[in-house]
Amino acid sequence: MYTVFLNNKGRVLYDTLIYKWDRDDAFIIECDKNVLNSLQKHLKLYKLKRQINFADMSNELKVHAFISNVTEDAIESKNDIKIYKDPRLSDLGCRVISPAQTPEPDIAQVVGKDVEIKENEDGYKYLRYKLGVGEGADDLPPGTTFPLEVNCDYLHGVSFHKGCYIGQELTARVHHTGVVRKRIMPIKFTDTIKGELEKDSVISAPDNPKSNLGKLKGVVQDYGIGLLRIKEALDAKVLAVGKCTIEVVKPSWWPLEAPKDKQPLAKSE
Incomplete structure (x- = not known):
């Protein structure tokens, strides 16, 4: 799922993708690496006395954006490589999460395509900008915009x-x-x-x-x-x-909104 964390003034602090992970009580939160420590501190404020543990998985897992359609919400495969549909827009494709040391050919094999894995994010960012989707602290500086x-x-x-x-x-x-x-x-x-x-x-x-x-x-x-x-x-x-x-450019994925004077009136009791 896609979600954001807000401050008490209703402004966006961190935008994230949250994945249901291997165990029933485990979740992976994907965020901008530049706000990782800040997000952890923010979450710990609301932990109170609950038995919740937070761990930095950035050295153990790697995330790739793959622009393709996948029919299942999550596909598990060998070497613990998982594919999730991006919950925001189908045009954004999928997220591929793998152990950090997974060889690139193994990732390509799971994806099922002849793909070239790039460390540079410009291609993905270019797609986001064409669609009009902001992501991370550079596009959405913490505490400056409303959701x-x-x-x-x-x-x-x-x-x-x-x-x-x-x-x-x-x-x-x-x-x-x-x-x-x-x-x-x-x-x-x-x-x-x-x-x-x-x-x-x-x-x-x-x-x-x-x-x-x-x-x-x-x-x-x-x-x-x-x-x-x-x-x-x-x-x-x-x-x-x-x-x-x-x-x-007005994004094509924005919902069509009926003019207020043509919207149906609610029935009175």
């Missing part, structure tokens, strides 16, 4: 029917009564990137350089993601960041 702004509701990462959790009140209020004005969205660079673009560079309308429609969160080749004011960004169509011209 609905990072599309957690669209990516099956939040339940509005479960019990209480840290940051629930604000998250539920925004969902049921508020309006989400900003979201992480993909942006396409329409010309060659000129100069170095700094993270959190202001995105503006070309005819009004002082306008602030959002902030750049990351760039790979000709795609990036930004936290943008949805209506203003889509209405403007063409925007600018630094000396570059960009287009905002």
Whole structure:
């Protein structure tokens, strides 16, 4: 499952994938390696007197992103290599988890394809940016954004029917009564990137350089993601960041929402 941990102000601290592991009482939490220690400290705050143990498995397990469709939720195979469908989007493919010392041919054999295993994450990040999916502390700096702004509701990462959790009140209020004005969205660079673009560079309308429609969160080749004011960004169509011209893309996987004046009215008692 995909989920995020929030602070008491309802802002995202850590985005994670959680896997049911070998034993009934064991789970693997995948997170950005740069926030591993912080996440462990955060979890231990809520351990209280329960018999729960936390262990760093980063030296024992390795995670790969594999872009392909798998029919089963989890497939176990030899050498303890496991494949899980990414719970966020089918376009993100699968996660392959293996013991750290597993030879690359063994992983390729389990996957069932002729694959080339790369240590560089740029290809995976490029796919995420084209889709408009933020991941990790670089894209989602801890304590800066709300879960609905990072599309957690669209990516099956939040339940509005479960019990209480840290940051629930604000998250539920925004969902049921508020309006989400900003979201992480993909942006396409329409010309060659000129100069170095700094993270959190202001995105503006070309005819009004002082306008602030959002902030750049990351760039790979000709795609990036930004936290943008949805209506203003889509209405403007063409925007600018630094000396570059960009287009905002509304993700095809976003749900279609009926206009409020056409939504069915609830029956009165």
